[in-house]
Amino acid sequence: MRILIDNFTKTFGTTTVIRDMTLDIESGEMLALLGPSGCGKSTTLFAVCGIHRMNGGRLLFGDRDVTTVSSQDRNVGVVFQNYALYPHMNVFENISFPLKIRKESKADIDAKVREMAKLVHIEDLMERKPAQLSGGQQQRVALARALIRKPDVLLLDEPLANLDAKLRLEMRSEIRRIQQETGITAILVTHDQVEAMSMCDRIAIMNKGQIVQLSSPSEMYNEPASAFVAGFMGNPPISFLDGTVEGSSLRLDQSSIVLPLPESSRPASPASRVKLGVRPEYFQPENPDKVEGKISFIEIQGRETLYDVTLENGAVLRSIQSSGPLHKLGDTVRWGVDHSRVLAFDESGARL
Amino acid sequence: MTKNFKTLPVYILLSVLSLPLVIMYAYLVIDTFTVTTPGSLVPGPFTLHNWRFLWEPAKPGQASIWAATLNTFLFAGGTMLIVLMTSATAGYALSRLRMPMRSFMLAGLIMLHAFPTVTLIISVFLILQIIGLYDTLIGVILVRAALDLPLGVWIMKGFYDNVPWEIEMAGVQDGASRFTVWWRLILPQIQPGLAALGIFSFLQAWSEFILPQVLAPGANAQVLSVYMQAVVKSETQMDFTLFKTIGLFYTLPVVVIYLIFNKKLMNIYGGGTKG
Incomplete structure (x- = not known):
């Protein structure tokens, strides 16, 4: 589904964190919000999922204006940096929680959870508690829980930050595979340019609450719009x-x-x-x-x-x-x- | 095996040191079931005479032991319920909601906790008389719960602080209402704290004497501690074995609760959830 952030402004008290930001995300696209910490990328993410109220501007999912719609009614899937799995529930209960809230039938829930578990490769872990899973497995559960109700958009908040180097590489391609197989529109928030370049169709690089450049990874690397972008992209740096x-x-x-x-x-x-x-x-x-x-x-x-x-x-x-x-x-x-x-x-x- | 062997001298030393206590407790139990002359270490013949207060009808003007026991359970249970419900909700509010005067209330809680019960008792007595709750069980329950609440709210706030706020956000994203999130996702995380606080306030109320004695001395609302005091006062000849037996009867539920829940009680000082 196409996501349009239109003239978004966010203020905390007297400080304006984001001013008049516009971002158009195509249907089925994976877009990275990339920038140093404090640039407003997480604020943007929280505005899209409804945790932060927007102080100005509009937010459209397809043709539906969701600016004032509550988080619960927005149909957004979120994967948090620490996964935020429910510790007292096992994997099956975690994944099925969104469906239970919607009071779907037990048979429906069962079938959907099995299918989702297959997609993210955790069929054998259904009885485990989150504490008994490795970081990569927890991540897969979090993805499954976010995707189970077929959200309009999938939000990933620094999903790889808590993983070790090898798992990070593996989950990078896994997340991309799952995103492409489901064809879901996704927004990835990260401060790691390698992650953004390797996983996403387009990158929106942010600095001080503004989108500095929005283009494909290779274009952003070869034709940076400013010294800030050039300095941010590439490892070892320019x-x-x-x-x-x-x-x-x-x-x-x-x-x-x-x-x-x-x-x-x-x-x-x-x-x-x-x-x-x-x-x-x-x-x-x-x-x-x-x-x-x-x-x-x-x-x-x-x-x-x-x-x-x-x-x-x-x-x-x-x-x-x-x-x-x-x-x-x-x-x-x-x-x-x-x-x-x-x-x-x-x-x-x-x-x- | 070597580890056990090394700690053996420590165990022996501790056993010897606590021996006087153990012996005292042992004789407390033995004395109630036997006819033993005071000062003698050898128990006499078995008898249930000391426990007669359990089945003999109460003397005129005195409450029955079973009424007092029921009252004590109601008093402790009621206090526990009020403390749990209020602490669970107030602690959540103080931990999570941005509300006016939050820091004032936090500081105030600590201040309230600093007042000893006795200093408040006259004013509480007057208030209960004015609102007509003097000499009722509900009156003492409210007072006891109010005195427990500052600590309870404070402890629950600490437990809530340890629950990552992402869990709450994830729940909201999954479509759950704020209440459902609190009830089904957050409360299970702080369950060890609730259990500990509940047991704690139950035991506190169970052993409370001053408040019921002053605020509900009548036979209708008498709890075990007050009942015991009444028995001691009414006996013309001091029957210490009877006092001992009533005391033991009064202690039994506490011992049982401690045996069952001692692990949970430790949580209140450990604080927080296991990952």
Whole structure:
């Protein structure tokens, strides 16, 4: 079902957390609300499920205006960060609780719960109490409970935050599989850009109560709208170089290094200040525009090696290389920047 | 095995130290069933003479033991019910609802708890007389419950604080009303606290003497403690074995309750739910 958040405003006391936010989520889409803590993403989620009242704007599920409808009547499924399973009920009772509240017949409940358990692969755990389940299993139960009444929208609040690294990888693809099999519209709230990129069709990146950019994961990575987005997306993160425009090039601050500006960006006015963003994969030995620096940090990640290269003005460029660690700490290297893939931002952080 | 072996000396030491208590209790029981001369350590022949108050009709002007027992159960049970119902709801409100004067009430609760019963008894006496509840069981029940409530509400608030609020939100999302959420999802989480508080207030009321003595001394509303006092006063010749027997009879329910529920009672100090 299509979800439309229209001009949503939320205030707590005198502070406005979110102002005039508009977000249109297509039917069957999985959308990530991504942002640092305190950016308003959870507030948005709670407004959609009805826990927070909206101070302004409208909320539409399909054509139905649910702005003032109570949580109970909204038909929203929520998976909380700590799963919020009911500790005194076993798995079957947990999953069937929403149906029992609706007073469905016992046979109906039984059939639906079995079917849902099959979908999330917990058929053998029905008699267990939540305390007897692993984190991943608890997550599956929480998903089943959220999905059992066929909600209009599924909300996931940091669903992977409480899992260890290996389970996180597994549940990432599991949640996506379940979402695609049921064809449900889903909103994922997360501060982890890897989660957002790997699980979602589109990402809405938020900062200070505003949606800064809304696009597909690859577009967001390759064409970030601002330095904030560029800095948020990508791991290891992008590195920034400050400089002043000289013709079609950029002279880095307090140095003799001159780098060409990317052709794709709008020509900056002469002598204006520009911030260049260079992702680690575009700072490589074989690239043409060489920059000299000293290796100040090496991180061996197994398949790849990450180098921090400190330039003569103290700025740091990161390079990620698939070959083994060929260089030592303190080595002076001359590696190149791929200027066609460099991102240029103006002083306010907007993309040029 | 080694662990048990190591703790053996500790057990022996503790046993020796508590031996005087155990012996006293043993003789309390033995004395009521035997004809034993005071000061003698050897029990005399078996008799039920000391327990005669259970089946003999009450002396004129005195309440019957069974009426007093029923009254005590009503008094303790009624107090427990009021304390449980009020604490369960008030504790929830203080823990979860954003209401005016919340912090004032929290501080006030602690203050109320600080008043000893005796300091209030004259004013309570006057109030009960004015509203016509003097010398009634309902009157003492209300007073006893009121005195238990500050602690009860405070303890229940602590238990509610330990229930994650996500459980409540999940329940609301699952379509349950606020009342259903409280009744079916939250109350089961604080059930250990409720059990402990219930037993606690029952026992407190069971052993209460001052309040019933002052506020409901008449034969109609007499509870066991007051009954005992009346018996002691009416005997011209002090029959200590009779007092002992009544005392033992009075203690029995308490002992039974402790034996059954001692694990639950511990919860009140442990606080909160197990994961």
